[in-house]
Amino acid sequence: xxxxxxxxxxxxxxxxxxxxxxxxxxxxxxxxxxxxxxxxxxxxxxxxxxxxxxxxxxxxxxxxxxxxxxxxxxxxxxxxxxxxxxxxxxxxxxxxxxxxxxxxxxxxxxxxxxx
Amino acid sequence: xxxxxxxxxxxxxxxxxxxxxxxxxxxxxxxxxxxxxxxxxxxxxxxxxxxxxxxxxxxxxxxxxxxxxxxxxxxxxxxxxxxxxxxxxxxxxxxxxxxxxxxxxxxxxxxxx
Numbered sequence: 001x002x003x004x005x006x007x008x009x010x011x012x013x014x015x016x017x018x019x020x021x022x023x024x025x026x027x028x029x030x031x032x033x034x035x036x037x038x039x040x041x042x043x044x045x046x047x048x049x050x051x052x053x054x055x056x057x058x059x060x061x062x063x064x065x066x067x068x069x070x071x072x073x074x075x076x077x078x079x080x081x082x083x084x085x086x087x088x089x090x091x092x093x094x095x096x097x098x099x100x101x102x103x104x105x106x107x108x109x110x111x112x113x114x115x
Numbered sequence: 116x117x118x119x120x121x122x123x124x125x126x127x128x129x130x131x132x133x134x135x136x137x138x139x140x141x142x143x144x145x146x147x148x149x150x151x152x153x154x155x156x157x158x159x160x161x162x163x164x165x166x167x168x169x170x171x172x173x174x175x176x177x178x179x180x181x182x183x184x185x186x187x188x189x190x191x192x193x194x195x196x197x198x199x200x201x202x203x204x205x206x207x208x209x210x211x212x213x214x215x216x217x218x219x220x221x222x223x224x225x226x227x228x
Binding site for chain 1: 124149157158159160161164205213215218219220221
């Protein structure tokens with residue numbers, strides 16, 4: 001039972017380069033999220049999706065784009081990486097409307113360093 | 116919109132000591148509250164949650180939390196910690212019904228042998 005899988009787990013980029021983080025879940029969850037984790041700031045929501053083909057901005061969306069072409073996958077893209085995007089990125093998913101489940105399932109994180 | 120704050124950023128204690136981590140939330144209607152834990156090098160996992168009913172909630176690994184509405188608090192407790200409880204603990208509250216969570220800044224707990 002894989003749960004939520006993120007790839008890659010580590011990546012080093014130079015300023016200006018682009019990359020895509022892939023999140024895949026095998027639990028048939030409708031809702032998926034991308035968070036970033038920075039020391040002393042907890043987790044902050046970047047973008048989220050409430051179903052295939054839908055995306056929405058979270059708290060810190062600037063510099064990121066997302067796509068949800070398939071229900072099981074949620075991609076996070078950095079078009080032109082900046083040092084401020086050095087962080088640990090977590091993908092999460094949940095079954096449906098929050099009042100029914102209340103629990104997010106997280107991936108193991110992707111550590112991104114931008115030089 | 117809901118928000119959440121955690122009072123302690125770093126806690127160091129010895130094995131068998133008692134642990135209490137503070138969490139306060141802002142008022143915003145129906146309250147659902149969560150504690151997540153992140154062990155070193157691992158992903159976040161749910162420790163416990165409060166939706167309604169008994170304000171004393173029991174979670175995994177001997178943790179419990181008490182929802183005190185009058186104090187807007189949801190403090191996490193464990194009577195006797197173990198070295199394996201070394202982790203970062205996050206309080207969280209949903210900001211809407213779409214599953215979006217607002218996390219506190221986290222509390223790094225280090226348990227020494």
